[in-house]
Amino acid sequence: MSRKIQLGLTSIIIAVIASAAYYLYTKYEPFSPKSSEVHVHSDFIIVVNDRVLDLTDEKYQSSAKKEKHAAIHLHDGKDHVVHRHAEGVTFAEFLSSLGITLTERCITLDTEESFCQTEEEAVVLFVNKEPVSNPLTYVNQEEDQILLYFGRPNNANLETYLMSVTDESCIFSGTCPERGVAPPESCGLTCEL
Secondary structure, three states: OOHHHHHHHHHHHHHHHHHHHHHHHHHOOOOOOOHHHOOEEEEEEEEEOOEEOOOOOHHHEEOOOOOOOOOEEEEOOOOOEEEEOOOOOOHHHHHHHOOOEEOOOEEEOOOOOEEEOOOOOEEEEEEOOEEOOOOOOOOOOOOOEEEEEEEOOOOOOHHHHHHHOOOOHHHHHOOOHHHOOOOOOOOOOOOOO
């Protein structure tokens, strides 16, 4: 092979490697070595007018091929355990990645249906069965149990909804080994354990 062809091939290989490195760097730039060590799991459900939202559809799930949000997401068809991989990422930001908008007074679903606070109905974020004063700044913590609720504050079913938030995040966190071992997590580069 001539020297000219070898130089040309070497240049192409270097360009491909550099392009791949640049792509990966820009795609995952928000992660520093410190933030990539974060791996928090919390249980949650969303209830709107006595309807528990089903988030198992793949349009809500992250995978190795499709990331909804690099720092906070659902995966593996589970719609009740949220995984956070960076500090300071709010639950509202997580919802936004699913197409759900949370404001102080409204929840707007990915179907563009809006549910806004009135004299008779309210938007309330419960964490560990207690209402959160500012839902927009809340950052989920390890094994939190979260209920995002819209409806009547005196709803007879509210206690049932609070009790129905699972406690399976401990399995993913490894803090309740007596309940089993976490399945392998396949949500892209951020979940490889």
